[in-house]
Amino acid sequence: MVYLNAVKKSFKQGPHKTLPVLRNINFHAPRGKTTALIGPSGAGKSTMLRCINLLEIPDEGALRVAGKEIRFDKNEKYPPLGKSHFIRQKEILDLRRHTGMVFQNFQLFPHKTVLENIMEGPVLVKKESPREARAFALALLEKVEMSEKKDSYPSTLSGGQQQRVAIARALGMRPDVLLFDEPTSALDPELEREVLKVIRTLVEENNTMIIVTHNLLFAREVADFIAFLDDGEVATYGTPAEIFGRAMPKRVTDFIAAMSPEDYTI
């Protein structure tokens, strides 16, 4: 469903310095499966996710989402989004429409109610009728157990509730792939649990998902595949049994040991 082929991305750090963040990413997230992305802080996990929905434009390599492919060339100039006369921008927006993103800090629209947050994209971007969008939004709120709060504003909700709404909002766009960037990192354990419960339901429904997480227990439990990102490369990829097994490179076992409660110390 999602392929990254030799994707590279650097950031400018002043006039003469560039920081290579994604050195050479080769990655595949299969349809209907959940892939967890783990690795140390600064490894490039967020940047990789942002490249998949083109919030960041890779310098080089190719990206394929839901059968649509874009190739990148560092010599190509990308005008800012919104200048619709560039065909390239349309290509980017088209591809982005196949993805739904859930951020660590929720990023709901503060001046819209829960229901309006979910309906906004389908109505404005996908041109669904308000009636249709509303019906789907209500069904999604039921799925994330937030029906009672449909007319509330985000600021009146707990972090866990906001994140569940954010998940419903992402689903509202009927994406082919859901991207989660540390969806529970800002939450207390109790609130984390209610969000993980929703994500678990999505896993069971065979959605295609890529989840950046520091919760290795959760990754081990729900992911079909785990990619270990280190220093801008997918250093290791495998099933949870393989990743948590003993035959992994030392940097993987060290990372797991450092990140984990006692029961995951290898």
Ligand code: ADP
């Ligand atoms: P992770 O999510 O694995 O912690 P990130 O992808 O957020 O890692 O960041 C990887 C590196 O890229 C970090 O050193 C970070 O400072 C740098 N970086 C990320 N985004 C930008 C940006 N927009 N501009 C400059 N540097 C960035």
Ligand code: MG
């Ligand atoms: Mg990150």
